[in-house]
Amino acid sequence: MNSFLLLTLLLLPVISGCANQAFFSPSNNDMPSKEVVWLDSLSGNKIAYRYYHPTNPSSMPSPEHRGIVVHFHGNSGQMEQTQEKVAWLTDYGFNVITFDYSGFGHSTGTATDKDAYLDAISILNYINQYNHQPLFVVATSTGSNIFLRAWADNPIEIDGIILDSPFTSYVKEAQFILSQSPFGKLYDWFALVIMRDDYAAEQSLHRVPESHALVLHCEEDSVVPFEFGETLYQQLKGNKEFMAFDDCRHARAMTGDHPHYQQNIAQWLVNTEQYVRQNNREQATQMIAYNE
Structure with missing residues (x-):
């Protein structure tokens, strides 16, 4: 993310908010896999999503298996590339849903902070149908910002959240990226002029519902600073629990690069699922309709 964002920030005219699109670097495939389906979004676009089933359903604790894990991926790529961060959770008995924001993968439209926000609300409304079983969210990097807002x-009921390499302000993240470039401290103020946090999570964190939470961050993260997490x-x-890692790159802790980390993360998720079931999970919170 950092080199693309830096170049865009430096080249864009100084118009408030115009640089937020620099956060999104989507990619597309020529042909979707047969498992990809589409959902109508509040953004007016059709967002692509995919459902992964547990690999060994006969050994699962209930007909519903362990529950649903939904992935809000980061600012680049698309779900059929970023699924490596969550698809392996099917080995632990979880159903997994991945999706793409507008303009990513096979989703229609253009990638913007507003459309990603509306897509996220649409996904929350969609997954609320699964509120009779444990429901979890994994949100990666920019995906954490989108999801939390x-x-x-x-505020539908979600039983557990995993936030990997998170940040909650487009402005502050852009400032950090600018500051990492040569002589960056001389113009990191530029982010305050051209960026916006209209659809960021920072000012809304006090309204984020209470849930079991796991925050992951690499101590040497060069894209999103550790202190943000x-x-x-x-x-x-x-x-809540915090896991700090000392030998990983940005947003890679949940991939096959680090199987030991995957085991620790899966254990947290299984323990949380068991706790939720043992404590008689309540019905989901009534959804609040979006009003712009």
């Missing part, structure tokens, strides 16, 4: 505005962790309500 949408969830604050549309620490700060967000401190602001979350509910039963």
